[in-house]
Amino acid sequence: MKIIETKLDGVLLIEPDVFEDSRGFFMESYHKRKCQELGLDYDFVQDNHSLSVEAGTIRGLHYQLYPKAQTKMVRVVKGAIYDVVVDIRRHSSTFGQWIAVTLSAENKQQLLVPEGFAHGFCTMEANTEVLYKVDEFYSPEHDRGILWNDHALGISWPTTNPILSEKDKKQPKLKDAEINF
């Protein structure tokens, strides 16, 4: 398992060891001790799974407020996503900055999104399925979002006309968002 740092402190790309043979492949998609040995010591309590039927679906940008903030470990088991993370820690030197990585069933890479970051993705293929672990339970009362195309962020999404939930169509801009990180 290899860890690749990004320009956002704490946001990490994880490359699992994949064992391929004539039958296909095997990999440990999560191994607590090996993660702990690499400093990734999280107590994940919930696994999430989403299917997006159409390419060009954007889910996000989402986060939960303290004390229910979540660290997420995201991977794709079918299709591909343009995965985006935004630093929303008010005192961070990279506040408002974002990164994007492609996670796919093919590259099997995973993204670690710590507390203090908003997360969202755009599907690059039809019928894309995303699995992710979180270390805090879902709390609707603490669930918040930021508008996907907030010009202050300038995220280079692969589509300008995405499929969005009604909720995500009405998310606030970063300057108006409720943040307590």
Ligand SMILES: Cc1cn([C@H]2C[C@H](O)[C@@H](COP(=O)(O)OP(=O)(O)O[C@H]3O[C@H](C)C(=O)[C@H](O)[C@H]3O)O2)c(=O)[nH]c1=O
């Ligand atoms: C997140 C969540 C949702 N739900 C229920 C609430 C709604 O009735 C339904 C769909 O929720 P939502 O539209 O918020 O789902 P997504 O738009 O995929 O949200 C996710 O998208 C981005 C990419 C994220 O990083 C978050 O983990 C998560 O917010 O599932 C639950 O029951 N448990 C949960 O943990």
